Ligand SMILES: NC(=O)C1=CN([C@@H]2O[C@H](COP(=O)(O)OP(=O)(O)OC[C@H]3O[C@@H](n4cnc5c(N)ncnc54)[C@H](O)[C@@H]3O)[C@@H](O)[C@H]2O)[C@@H](O)CC1
Ligand SMILES: Nc1ncnc2c1ncn2[C@@H]1O[C@H](COP(=O)(O)OP(=O)(O)OP(=O)(O)O)[C@@H](O)[C@H]1O
C-alpha cells in the first residue's frame with residue numbers, strides 16, 4: 346500500500362478550526378444542548394477510570410455527564426462527585442441469575458433505552474472483562490451503531506473489538522484510542538504485520554511516517570474507523586488521512602491519563618454533532634462537497650469552508666489528544682513525580698482556554 350503521509354497543517358490553524366466546532370454559550374440554549382455524554386464502564390475492580398473520563402467530559406463543557414456502570418461500582422463513583430449521574434444498569438456475572446445462558450439484547454435493554462437521549466458514548470473505561478458485561482456491551486455497540494450515535498472505544502471496550510472487529514468495521518462515527526499494547530492486540534487480531542513502536546525506534550529512518558503508516562493500515566483494516574494511537578506522540582488516522590499530535594505532554598506515566606482523553610473526546614463528539622446540526626451559525630462558507638481525499642480534508646482545514654463529518658471527526662480526535670497532552674504537561678509542571686490522573690482533571694478547562702479559547706459569541710457574555 347502507498348504510504349499516506351500526514352496532514353501538514355500547522356497546529357495554530359487546526360485549533361482555529363476546532364474553535365468552529367465548539368458551540369458558543371448563548372442565552373437561548375437549554376440544558377442538554379451543549380452535550381449529553383455517557384461513559385459505559387466501572388466495575389468491581391475499577392471505579393477511577395469511568396470517573397476520570399466522565400468528569401473530563403463535564404469539565405470540558407458538556408451539559409450532562411452520565412456513567413452507566415456495574416451495580417457495585419455505582420455508590421463509589423457517586424461518592425467521587427455529585428456532578429455525575431451514575432446509573433447501576435450494567436449487568437455482570439454477579440448480578441444475573443444464570444450467567445451461562447443470558448439474553449444479552451434483553452439485558453442491554455435499560456442502556457439501549459437511554460440512547461435516544463445521548464449525543465455520544467465513551468465505551469470501556471474501567472469496564473473490566475466479565476463475560477456477561479462484555480456480551481451486553483457488544484449489544485449496546487450494535488444498537489448505537491444502528492442509530493448512528495458516535496462513540497469512543499477504549500481499554501476493555503477495545504477488547505470487544507479485538508474479539509469481533511465486525512462490530513465497528515466501516516463505522517465512520519467512532520474513534521478507537523489504543524495505547525501501545527492495545528494497538529498491538531488489535532493489529533494482531535486483524536492480521537496486520539506492523540513493527541512495534543520499539544522496533545520502529547531501532548530501525549532508524551522517518552519514525553513518524555512509519556508509525557502513521559501502521560495506524561493507517563489498522564484503520565484501513567477496520568474499514569476507515571478513526572484511530573488515535575497513543576504514545577510519545579499521538580498518531581490519528583482514518584485510513585486516508587492522518588494527523589500527528591506532538592504537543593508536549595508530562596513526563597509522569599501514571600495510570601488514568603487515557604481517561605481524560607476519552608472523556609474529552611465524548612464532549613467533542615457531542616459538540617461536533619451540534620455543529621453538523623447547525624445549532625449555531627459557525628460563520629464558515631457553505632460547502633456542498635464531502636471531503637474524501639487527504640487533499641480535500643487539508644483544504645477544509647485550511648480554509649473558511651464548512652467541514653465534512655470525516656474532517657470534523659479527525660479534528661475532534663486531534664483536539665482531545667491536544668487537551669489531554671497539555672493537561673498532562675501542566676499537571677506535571679505543578680506536581681512533578683507525584684502527579685496523578687486527578688491532577689489532569691483540574692487542568693482540562695485551562696488547557697481548553699489556552700489551546701482553543703472561547704468562540705467569539707461566548708466572549709461577548711464573559
Ligand atoms: N484508576 C483506575 O480505575 C484506572 C483503571 N484503568 C482500567 O484498567 C483496566 C485495564 O487497563 P490497562 O491499561 O492496565 O490494560 P491491560 O490490562 O491490557 O494492561 C496493559 C499493560 O501494558 C502496559 N503498558 C502500557 N503502556 C505500555 C507501553 N507504552 N509499553 C509497554 N507496556 C505498556 C501497562 O503497564 C499494563 O501492564 C481498564 O479497564 C482500564 O480502563 C486504567 O485506565 C488505569 C486507571
Ligand atoms: N511517552 C509519552 N510522552 C508524552 N505523552 C504520552 C506518552 N505516552 C503516552 N502519552 C500520553 O498520555 C495519554 C495516555 O496515554 P497512555 O499511553 O498512557 O494510555 P493508557 O495506557 O491507555 O492510559 P490509562 O492508564 O488511562 O489506561 C495520551 O494522551 C498520550 O498522548
Ligand SMILES: [Mg+2]
Nearest residue numbers: 499500524603
Ligand atoms: Mg487505557
